[in-house]
Amino acid sequence: MADIIILSDQSDWYGSNCCRYIGPYVVASQLEEVGYDVAVIDWFTRMPNFFQFLEELLSKKTVMVCISTTFLSAMQQSSNDDTRTDMSARHYNTAITYWHKNVNELSNWLAELRNVLNTYNTKCKIVLGGTKTEFLYNASDNPYFKNIFQEN
Numbered sequence: 001m002a003d004i005i006i007l008s009d010q011s012d013w014y015g016s017n018c019c020r021y022i023g024p025y026v027v028a029s030q031l032e033e034v035g036y037d038v039a040v041i042d043w044f045t046r047m048p049n050f051f052q053f054l055e056e057l058l059s060k061k062t063v064m065v066c067i068s069t070t071f072l073s074a075m076q077q078s079s080n081d082d083t084r085t086d087m088s089a090r091h092y093n094t095a096i097t098y099w100h101k102n103v104n105e106l107s108n109w110l111a112e113l114r115n116v117l118n119t120y121n122t123k124c125k126i127v128l129g130g131t132k133t134e135f136l137y138n139a140s141d142n143p144y145f146k147n148i149f150q151e152n
Helices: 023-033 050-055 084-093 103-120 133-139 143-151
Strands: 004-008 038-042 064-068 125-129
Touching: 004 023, 023 038, 023 064, 050 103, 103 125
Parallel strands: 004 038, 004 064, 064 125
Antiparallel strands: none
16 A cells, blocks of 8 residues: 555657656655655556555545656657657647547546545545656647646
């Protein structure tokens, strides 16, 4: 059981993942220093049973589920022919869908996350952090996202 859960993943680069992203671990260590029990879930977008796995960590004391957005983008096969510009374009073209194909898929996933969290603690916050967070807030016309930013 964790007070705070941080979700982290990153895009495929040339068909493989180079490493885990350090940002969530830096945040986790700072939170642990002030007394929170923190769990980091790496590669969460690739887990077919993600919500079941998440529920193993949730409790009434869970106050926050954080999503690191920095390296989230739609999974697409890369090749050695892709240039840095190709990869950057793919990364930022999915700035408001993250790892999903469209905004509706992402909003459905976030709604399911909210429902699961409500089972344990209705006051548990969904916190989006990372470089792509502002793209979602500024660019999305989907009212569900605006509600998330207002509520959290």
